[in-house]
Amino acid sequence: MRVTLGDPLALIPGFEQAHREQTATYPPVSPEEMGWQPVHTVYVPADRFDAGTVAAWGEAALDLMRRHLSRKDTARFFEMHEQTARAVHERVTAKLAAEPVEDLRIDFEDGYGGSPAEEDGHAVRAAEAVAAMHAGGTLPRRWGLRVKSFADGDPARSVRTLDAFLTGVVERAGHLPPGFVVTFPKVLMRDYLEQFAACLAALEKGLGLGEGELRFEMQVEAVQTLRFLDAGLAAALGGRLAAAHFGVFDYTASCSLPPHEQRLDHPACDHARQVMRAAFAGTGVELSDGSLAAAPASDDRYAVRNLWWRHVSLIRHSLADGFYQGWDMHPAHLVSRYVAVYHFHLSRYDEYLGRVRAWEERRAAEGGTLEEPATIRTVAAALRRADLALGNA
Incomplete structure (x- = not known):
C-alpha cells in the first residue's frame, strides 16, 4: 500500500496527552460494567429519625397499598397492560416488605427542625441509630446525611455536624459501613465544592479512612450553579463528586416562578436537567431529579390515589428525560416511585x-x-x- 505521509503521529503533537485527559475525564464504561444506582433518595429530618424509621416507612407504604391499590386497580388507574400491572403490583409489594428504602439521607438542612443548640445531640443520636441499623442489617445500601449549606455563611456548623456524625458511626460500628455519601446543598459558588472536598480529606485522615472513601453529592438548586458546571468539575474534586441532585423548589424560586409553577415538569426544570446532563455526561457522576413536595391530603382513597397519580406522572417525565433517580419525602411516595420505575423497565x-x-x-x-x-x-x-x-x- 502506498501512502503519502510517512509518520502521521509526528503531525499530531500532544495527541497522547489529550487522549490521556479524555480517558481520565470520560472513563469508558460498557453496559456490563454499569454500576447500581438507587431509584430514589429518601429524606428524613434528623430530629425525626431513629433506627426504626426505614422499617416504619415500609410498613406505612404497604398499608396504603393494601387499602388503596389492588392488582386490578393498578392496570386501570396507571394505564398498564394487565399482565404488566400484575408483575408491577407483585414486585412493589415484595420490595416494600424487603427493602422499602434504597438510599437514605438524614437531613440537617431544609427539612430539619432542630435549633443550633440541639444539632450536636441530633448528630450523635443519628450516628447511634445508623450503627444500630448496620448491626441489625437494616441499613440501606446507600445512606448518609445532608449538611447545611456553606452559602448560609456558617460552614463551621456544617462541618461540625458531619464530623460528629461520622466520628460517632465509626466509633460505634468499628468502621464506616459501605454506601456512605454526604449531600452538599445550595452550591452557589464553585469554591465551596473544593473547600468541602478539602474538609472530607481532613476527616478521612483524622478517622483513619481510606483516601477517597468520603464522597459527596452536590445539589443544583439555583440558576447561578448552572454557570460553573462542566466536565472538568469531577476531576478537579479528585473523584469525590459522586452525584448531582436537582432541587426543584429552590431552583424554581431562583427563577422567580410563581408558587403554582414550582413543579418538576416545568420547562425551566427541563432546561436545568439538560445543562446537568451536558456537564456530567460520560464523567461517571450520577444524576438525580428532585421531589414532589406533597403528602396525601387525608387518608381516604381519593386523596391517596390523587397523590399517586401526580407522582407517577412526574416520575415518568423524569425517566423519559433520562433521570433514573429522584427524591421521596413521604411513605406514600414509595408506592408510586416503585410503580412508576418498575412499569418503565418492564414495559419494554x-x-x-x-x-x-x-x-x-x-x-x-x-x-x-x-x-x-x-x-x-x-x-x-x-x-x-x-x-x-x-x-x-
Whole structure:
C-alpha cells in the first residue's frame, strides 16, 4: 500500500496527552460494567429519625397499598397492560416488605427542625441509630446525611455536624459501613465544592479512612450553579463528586416562578436537567431529579390515589428525560416511585432484549429495524439498568 505521509503521529503533537485527559475525564464504561444506582433518595429530618424509621416507612407504604391499590386497580388507574400491572403490583409489594428504602439521607438542612443548640445531640443520636441499623442489617445500601449549606455563611456548623456524625458511626460500628455519601446543598459558588472536598480529606485522615472513601453529592438548586458546571468539575474534586441532585423548589424560586409553577415538569426544570446532563455526561457522576413536595391530603382513597397519580406522572417525565433517580419525602411516595420505575423497565424489557439478540445474530429486529451501533449500546445499557433496578442482576 502506498501512502503519502510517512509518520502521521509526528503531525499530531500532544495527541497522547489529550487522549490521556479524555480517558481520565470520560472513563469508558460498557453496559456490563454499569454500576447500581438507587431509584430514589429518601429524606428524613434528623430530629425525626431513629433506627426504626426505614422499617416504619415500609410498613406505612404497604398499608396504603393494601387499602388503596389492588392488582386490578393498578392496570386501570396507571394505564398498564394487565399482565404488566400484575408483575408491577407483585414486585412493589415484595420490595416494600424487603427493602422499602434504597438510599437514605438524614437531613440537617431544609427539612430539619432542630435549633443550633440541639444539632450536636441530633448528630450523635443519628450516628447511634445508623450503627444500630448496620448491626441489625437494616441499613440501606446507600445512606448518609445532608449538611447545611456553606452559602448560609456558617460552614463551621456544617462541618461540625458531619464530623460528629461520622466520628460517632465509626466509633460505634468499628468502621464506616459501605454506601456512605454526604449531600452538599445550595452550591452557589464553585469554591465551596473544593473547600468541602478539602474538609472530607481532613476527616478521612483524622478517622483513619481510606483516601477517597468520603464522597459527596452536590445539589443544583439555583440558576447561578448552572454557570460553573462542566466536565472538568469531577476531576478537579479528585473523584469525590459522586452525584448531582436537582432541587426543584429552590431552583424554581431562583427563577422567580410563581408558587403554582414550582413543579418538576416545568420547562425551566427541563432546561436545568439538560445543562446537568451536558456537564456530567460520560464523567461517571450520577444524576438525580428532585421531589414532589406533597403528602396525601387525608387518608381516604381519593386523596391517596390523587397523590399517586401526580407522582407517577412526574416520575415518568423524569425517566423519559433520562433521570433514573429522584427524591421521596413521604411513605406514600414509595408506592408510586416503585410503580412508576418498575412499569418503565418492564414495559419494554422484552422488546429491548429482542433487539439486542437480533443485533448479535446479524438480523433485523422485529418490525424490520436495522440498528445503529450507538443505539444498540443504549438498548444494552437500558437492559442493564432495568436488571439492576428490578433486582435481576
